[in-house]
Amino acid sequence: MPELPEVETVRQGLAKWVTGRTIKTVEVHHPRSIRRHVTGDAHFIALLTGRTIADVSRRGKYLWFPLDSGDAIIGHLGMSGQLLMQPAEAEDEKHLRIRFTFTDGGPELRFVDQRTFGGLSVSEGGAELPDEIAHIARDPMDPLFDDELFVARLRAKHTEVKRALLDQTLISGVGNIYADEALWRAQLHGARPTDQLTRPAVRRLLAHVRDVLAEAIVAGGTSFDELYVNVNGESGYFDRSLNAYGREGEPCHRCGTVIRREQFMNRSSFSCPRCQPRPRAIRR
DNA sequence: CGCGCCTCCTGTGTGC
DNA sequence: TGCACACAGGAGGCGC
Numbered sequence: 001m002p003e004l005p006e007v008e009t010v011r012q013g014l015a016k017w018v019t020g021r022t023i024k025t026v027e028v029h030h031p032r033s034i035r036r037h038v039t040g041d042a043h044f045i046a047l048l049t050g051r052t053i054a055d056v057s058r059r060g061k062y063l064w065f066p067l068d069s070g071d072a073i074i075g076h077l078g079m080s081g082q083l084l085m086q087p088a089e090a091e092d093e094k095h096l097r098i099r100f101t102f103t104d105g106g107p108e109l110r111f112v113d114q115r116t117f118g119g120l121s122v123s124e125g126g127a128e129l130p131d132e133i134a135h136i137a138r139d140p141m142d143p144l145f146d147d148e149l150f151v152a153r154l155r156a157k158h159t160e161v162k163r164a165l166l167d168q169t170l171i172s173g174v175g176n177i178y179a180d181e182a183l184w185r186a187q188l189h190g191a192r193p194t195d196q197l198t199r200p201a202v203r204r205l206l207a208h209v210r211d212v213l214a215e216a217i218v219a220g221g222t223s224f225d226e227l228y229v230n231v232n233g234e235s236g237y238f239d240r241s242l243n244a245y246g247r248e249g250e251p252c253h254r255c256g257t258v259i260r261r262e263q264f265m266n267r268s269s270f271s272c273p274r275c276q277p278r279p280r281a282i283r284r
Numbered sequence: 285c286g287c288g289c290c291t292c293c294t295g296t297g298t299g300c
Numbered sequence: 301t302g303c304a305c306a307c308a309g310g311a312g313g314c315g316c
Binding site: 002003061076077078079080115117118166168175176265266267268 | 307308309310311
Binding site: 032035078079080095113114115116117157158159163265266 | 288
């Protein structure tokens with residue numbers, strides 16, 4: 001499940017492979033994969049054919065490819081998306097959704113996505129920062145991320161702290177896995193009310209978010225199965241370093257208590273019952 | 285307008 | 301062996 005570290009790994013790999021190359025052809029094999037491009041596949045193809053990719057950028061879990069036209073290709077991997085570089089003669093993947101070939105005849109760029117939660121679209125005039133993702137907050141690895149603004153905005157919310165970490169308009173790039181990992185490190189239960197956390201507690205939590213993301217980037221992202229592989233086709237291995245996520249029934253690496261699993265926001269959350277006690281009844 | 289629930293999708297695993 | 305169903309979850313949309 002690609003979160004910021006996995007997407008950053010993909011970005012770095014793609015930047016080396018596609019920067020400066022000119023698109024020769026575009027094939028859309030599944031309409032759902034360009035559903036965010038509301039003007040349809042013919043327009044999608046027309047905007048991209050003959051264009052040169054200038055760079056590969058990222059904000060949170062979104063990627064975009066600025067083009068020489070001033071437009072940009074926006075990409076989101078969703079749950080199972082991959083952007084793969086493949087030689088033209090490589091057999092089509094079962095879930096190949098979009099193919100780009102280049103005028104230099106070199107490797108193709110393929111968007112492969114089993115569950116089609118991800119997708120590509122073209123943002124007209126969006127080379128600098130596409131309007132379509134302007135609502136996404138900066139991510140904590142961004143040098144312009146404003147720590148104190150984040151602290152203030154999180155404390156002003158009337159919600160639970162894990163929901164806040166997953167709110168991409170507050171802080172981007174954090175998904176279910178790294179939210180659980182950061183909360184474990186900060187010794188906070190995800191249901192703690194944001195408006196009852198102290199400023200220092202939120203700053204500590206942010207530091208843990210940053211640490212866990214940075215460590216995962218170094219490791220090349222997390223992967224639990226064959227669904228996610230980076231642009232070079234290799235799985236990440238940060239999953240060996242997880243302390244909470246997916247560890248139900250296993251001992252906490254800090255205190256030995258058995259890690260629990262709870263349903264939260266219709267998905268699984270993992271935490272240590274001793275290090276991360278549930279909040280008491282909500283006070284007002 | 286803030287908050288939180290629902291839905292999209294498909295392959296895998298599990299229980300009967 | 302086969303069928304039904306739970307599960308994985310990012311993010312937009314919508315209802316309250």
